[in-house]
Amino acid sequence: MLSRRVRTASRYIVGLDVGTTKICVVVGELIREGISIISISTTPSSGLKKGVVVDIDSTVNSIKKAISDAEKQSGIVIGEVYVGIAGSHIKSFVSSGSAVVRGKEVTNEDVLRAIESASAVDVPLDREIIQIIPTNFFLDGQGGIKDPVGMSGYKLSVNVFIITGAVTSIQNLVKCCQKAGLEVKDIILQSLASADASLTPQEREAGIALIDIGGGTTDIAIFKDNWLRHAAVYGIGGNHFTNDLSIGLKLPFQEAEKIKISNGYILPALGREDMEVEIIPIDGHSRKIPQKYISEILLPRSEELLELIKNEIEIVNKGGISICGAVLTGGASLLYDFDRLAETILSLPVRIGYPKSVVRPFKLQSLKFSKGGSYFLNELKEDFNNPMYTTGIGLVIYGAASSIEGGLIEQDSFTEIVNKIALWFKNIFKKIGGQSV
Numbered sequence: 001m002l003s004r005r006v007r008t009a010s011r012y013i014v015g016l017d018v019g020t021t022k023i024c025v026v027v028g029e030l031i032r033e034g035i036s037i038i039s040i041s042t043t044p045s046s047g048l049k050k051g052v053v054v055d056i057d058s059t060v061n062s063i064k065k066a067i068s069d070a071e072k073q074s075g076i077v078i079g080e081v082y083v084g085i086a087g088s089h090i091k092s093f094v095s096s097g098s099a100v101v102r103g104k105e106v107t108n109e110d111v112l113r114a115i116e117s118a119s120a121v122d123v124p125l126d127r128e129i130i131q132i133i134p135t136n137f138f139l140d141g142q143g144g145i146k147d148p149v150g151m152s153g154y155k156l157s158v159n160v161f162i163i164t165g166a167v168t169s170i171q172n173l174v175k176c177c178q179k180a181g182l183e184v185k186d187i188i189l190q191s192l193a194s195a196d197a198s199l200t201p202q203e204r205e206a207g208i209a210l211i212d213i214g215g216g217t218t219d220i221a222i223f224k225d226n227w228l229r230h231a232a233v234y235g236i237g238g239n240h241f242t243n244d245l246s247i248g249l250k251l252p253f254q255e256a257e258k259i260k261i262s263n264g265y266i267l268p269a270l271g272r273e274d275m276e277v278e279i280i281p282i283d284g285h286s287r288k289i290p291q292k293y294i295s296e297i298l299l300p301r302s303e304e305l306l307e308l309i310k311n312e313i314e315i316v317n318k319g320g321i322s323i324c325g326a327v328l329t330g331g332a333s334l335l336y337d338f339d340r341l342a343e344t345i346l347s348l349p350v351r352i353g354y355p356k357s358v359v360r361p362f363k364l365q366s367l368k369f370s371k372g373g374s375y376f377l378n379e380l381k382e383d384f385n386n387p388m389y390t391t392g393i394g395l396v397i398y399g400a401a402s403s404i405e406g407g408l409i410e411q412d413s414f415t416e417i418v419n420k421i422a423l424w425f426k427n428i429f430k431k432i433g434g435q436s437v
Contacts, residue, residue, distance in 0.1 A: 014070070015395025016063070016081040016182070017190070018173065020048045020216025020239060021331075023062045025070035026392035027078070028400065035400050037393060039073035040384050041066055050216040050235040051087035053172040056179070063180040080183045082399040084190040084391050085130065085173060086217045088235040089166035094135070095121050098157035106139065106148045110156050118160040128170055130187055133161045135227040146226065161228050163189055186402060191219030191231060193394030196401075198329050198353030198387075201226065207323035209313055209346075210353065212391065213305075213332035215239045220309060222316050222323060230316045236305050238332030241298055248297040249289070250281050260335070263291060266298045267337040302338060306345040313346065329353035331388035354385055355393045 013035070017024040027039045043066040047058030067078050097117025101110050119132050137145040139153035148156055170187065177184050194212040195204075204223040212219040216237045222230040241264070246256035263277045275291040313323065326348050328339055333352055342350045384393075 012074075012076055013396045013399035014078050014081045015193070015392045015399065016066075016083045016177070017193075017392040017395065018048065018059070018063065018083060018176070019045055019086075019214050019391075020051055020237065021045055022215065022388070023066040024389060024392040025066045025078070025081075026389065026396050027070055027074040027076070028393075028396035030400060035396060037381070037384055037396065039070055040389055040392065041069035041073055042388075043069060045215075047176075048216065050237075051085075051214070051233075052089065052169050053176055056172060056176055059176045060179045063176060063182070067180060067182070078182070080185050081177065082185050082395040082402075083173065083177060083187050084193050084395055085165060085170065085187050086190040086214060086219055086233055087165070087169055088217065088233055089169050090130075090163065090189065090219075090231075090233040091127070091165075092161060092163045092231045094159055095119065095162055096157065096159045098138075098155055101153055101156055104152060106151050106153060106156055108149060111137075111149060111158075114156045114158045115160060118158050119162065121162065123164060126167055127164045128167045129162060130165050130170070131163045131189060131192070133163070133192075133228050135159045135161045135229065136225075144225070161231070163231060185399065188395060188398050189219070189221075189231065190214070190391045191221035191233075192228070193392075193398055194219070194329050194353070194390045195221050195223065195394065196397040197355045197390045197394035198327055199223065203325065203327070207321065207325075209309070209323055209326040209348070211309055211326055211328050211330075211333070211342075213237055213328065213330040214391075215331065218305060218309070218330075220312050222313065222321075224316075224321045224323060229319075229321050230312065232312050234305070234308050236301075236308070238330075238335075241301055241332065241335065244297050244301050245294065249279060249293070251279060252282055255280055259294065260298075263294055264298060265291065265295050265336040266302050266341055268292055268295050298335070299341075302335070302341055303345065306342055309342075310346055313348075323348070325349040325351070327351055327353040329387045329390040331386075333387050352387060353390060354387055355390050 011030050013028045015026040022042045023045045024042045026037060029036045029038050043062055045062050047053060047055035047062060053059050071078055095118045097114055099110055099113035099117055115134060123129060136143055136159045137148045138157040139145055139148055139151055140155055174184050191210055191212045195210045199208060199210060204226045207224040210221045214237045216239055218234045218236055220232045221228060242253060242257045242260050245260055246253050259279060276288040277291050278286055278288050280286045326346055328342060328350060339350045339352055
C-alpha cells in the first residue's frame, strides 16, 4: 500500500490534463531550488469529445488509471490536483473598472477593489467564470503599469481578461475528478498552463501567439507586454487529422493514428517522391501506398486550422497589438512540416514549444496570484521534454505559483488579500444554482 511521505502536503503539486485522447498526470515537487518534475504518467482517454466530458463513467475510469500510475511512479498518494480545461465552449472578453486610492500609496486592497469593479459583469446563467486576469493597470490615466502597489496616485483603473465556460461542462469535469477521489484545487485554461511551461518572459513581452494543438481542440493565447491579450479555442485537433486519414485511406482509426505519427508528413519534399508506406486496411491485408497520398490528405486540414489561427492573430493586430512570432505545442504540433507550413501561412517565425527550464516570475497573474518570487523549473528528464506534456507541466507551475505554504513563497499580509479574492471568486457566482468551482 502506498503511504504519503512525511512532508508537508504543499510540497507536491499535481497537474491533471484531461484531454480528448489522453489523460496526463504530472507530479512536481517543490524543493529549495525550485520545481522538480518527478513523474509523468499518461493513459488513453475515453469519455471526452472535443475537450468536453460526454461519458462520466468512462472519464472517471481513465482518470483513476492515470492517477494510479502516477502514484506508483512518484510514491505518494494524490488527493489534490490542478486541472486544465479546454473546449469550444470557452469564451473570453475584456472588462474594465476602477477604484479610488484610499491612502497616499496604492495598496493590495486598492488593487482588489479595482479588480472587483472590473469583474462586476453580467454573466449568463449557463456560463461560469473560470479565470479573471488583469491585463493593464492605469494610475491617474497613466497606463502600462504592471504592479501599481506602492505607487502614488488618486484613481486606480484596470483592464481584466475574463474567461468563461459552460456551467455544465465545468461541473461535469469537476464531478469526474471528485468521483475519482480527487479534490480540484483550481481549474486553469489549458493554453495558459501551456504558456507557463513553454514561453520565455522575453517572448511574452515582445508579443507571441501560443498555439496548443491537442487531440480534440486547438487553444490559442496571445501575449504582449507580458499580459494576456487574446484567447480562443477551436474544436479542431489531432484527432481530426487522424480521422481524415482513416476516411481517406479506409483505415481503422488506430491504424490511421499510427500512420500519422510515423509518416504524417504534411508537405511534399525532395527525396520522398518515390517513398511508399505500408498500411493495414480494415480487411487486414497489408499493402503499400505512395507517401504523397498521406500529405495530400493532411495538407488541407492543416491549412484550414492555420487559417483560423491567422484570423485570431489578425483580430489582435487590428487592435493595435503586434506580435513577433508563434509557438506550437501539444502532441499534434509534432506533425512533420507543420511548423514550416505555419511560418508560411502566418508570416511569422515559428518554433515548437518544448517545456523549458527557465526562471518564471509570478506576480499579479490572475485572481489567485502570489506576491513576487519566481520558480526555477529544474532540467527535465529526456522522456519528459515533449510538447505533449506541456499543459501538465504548466499546471504544476501554476499550482506552485498559487501555493502560499511550504516556505518557498513568502507569507505576509498579501496572503489575506489572496484569501479574500478566492472567497469572493467562489461566492459571487452562486446565482447559477449549481456547484461553484
